[in-house]
Amino acid sequence: MSRKVTKAIFPVAGLGTRFLPATKSVPKEIMTLVDRPLIQYAIDEARAAGIEEFIFVTSRGKGALEDYFDHSHELESSLKKSGKIDLLELLRSTNMDSGAIAYVRQHKALGLGHAVWCARRLVHDEAVAVILTDDVIMGEPPCLQQMIEAYQETGGTMVATMEVPMEKTKSYGVLDVAEDMGAIVRARGMVEKPKENPPSNLAVIGRYILAPSVMENLNKLKQGAGGEIQLTDAIADEIEEGRDVFGLRFRGQRFDCGSKAGFLQATVAFGLAREELKDEFGEYLADVMSIRKAAE
Numbered sequence: 001m002s003r004k005v006t007k008a009i010f011p012v013a014g015l016g017t018r019f020l021p022a023t024k025s026v027p028k029e030i031m032t033l034v035d036r037p038l039i040q041y042a043i044d045e046a047r048a049a050g051i052e053e054f055i056f057v058t059s060r061g062k063g064a065l066e067d068y069f070d071h072s073h074e075l076e077s078s079l080k081k082s083g084k085i086d087l088l089e090l091l092r093s094t095n096m097d098s099g100a101i102a103y104v105r106q107h108k109a110l111g112l113g114h115a116v117w118c119a120r121r122l123v124h125d126e127a128v129a130v131i132l133t134d135d136v137i138m139g140e141p142p143c144l145q146q147m148i149e150a151y152q153e154t155g156g157t158m159v160a161t162m163e164v165p166m167e168k169t170k171s172y173g174v175l176d177v178a179e180d181m182g183a184i185v186r187a188r189g190m191v192e193k194p195k196e197n198p199p200s201n202l203a204v205i206g207r208y209i210l211a212p213s214v215m216e217n218l219n220k221l222k223q224g225a226g227g228e229i230q231l232t233d234a235i236a237d238e239i240e241e242g243r244d245v246f247g248l249r250f251r252g253q254r255f256d257c258g259s260k261a262g263f264l265q266a267t268v269a270f271g272l273a274r275e276e277l278k279d280e281f282g283e284y285l286a287d288v289m290s291i292r293k294a295a296e
């Protein structure tokens with residue numbers, strides 16, 4: 001089988017309850033880090049990795065997300081008229097080719113595995129990437145590109161992984177490592193949110209390259225941790241059935257933008273990384289820190 005990966009699934013049908021009340025009317029994926037919605041970071045990462053087809057698994061109330069990808073002709077012609085060429089180029093860089101995006105609906109938030117399964121008719125006998133937009137990763141080359149390069153060597157199924165403190169493993173899918181080859185590990189098992197005895201401190205984060213057989217495993221619609229249909233379980237089934245699953249220790253910093261603290265940390269990191277903001281924003285942060293220290 002060819003090891004090209006040209007399709008990516010973006011499951012965006014979750015309820016986003018940790019950001020209520022904002023998510024009552026604003027999809028979490030439209031929330032903004034500096035001046036770009038989370039979804040734009042995910043799309044940019046996918047494009048950089050050579051993805052050509054973008055499959056969004058959406059749900060009720062995500063209309064703003066679909067609108068975001070429409071070309072904004074009025075805005076473009078107004079920017080052109082007023083000679084704001086930089087802004088015009090910025091806007092155009094977010095335009096997607098006609099037909100490059102497909103939307104499928106998940107009618108009920110039954111879990112990440114179920115959301116991925118909802119895209120099954122758009123994925124044929126091919127490997128597919130999955131990107132969780134809440135996990136924003138600052139890295140060069142971008143995380144998905146690192147994964148596709150590693151996948152070209154290994155084949156199989158690949159997940160992005162990073163070390164977390166042992167006490168935090170209960171919030172993640174965790175790898176049981178059969179063979180540690182440095183950047184790449186071969187898994188002998190995978191457990192979703194282990195309550196006790198985590199098999200390692202290697203947490204799975206929101207980037208995957210799935211072999212076609214993972215979609216078949218999802219057909220079983222097996223309920224797992226928290227009563228949800230878990231993608232982790234369908235990947236663990238791969239190992240049970242004798243197929244390869246690898247983890248890639250990617251290079252880069254991951255922010256959990258599905259949580260408030262993670263979102264704030266990402267705002268600071270991406271703000272400081274911007275040439276036009278770093279001095280003013282950096283000084284402000286230094287002031288805040290010194291006032292805090294003085295108060296201690």
Ligand code: UTP
Binds near residue numbers: 012017019028132133
């Ligand atoms: P989360 O576990 O962060 O859930 O989902 P959530 O609903 O988005 O947020 P909270 O926990 O209520 O605050 C991880 C990713 O999986 C998608 C979400 O949209 C998010 O990108 N997801 C999750 C689905 O698409 N469908 C589901 O049924 C569950």
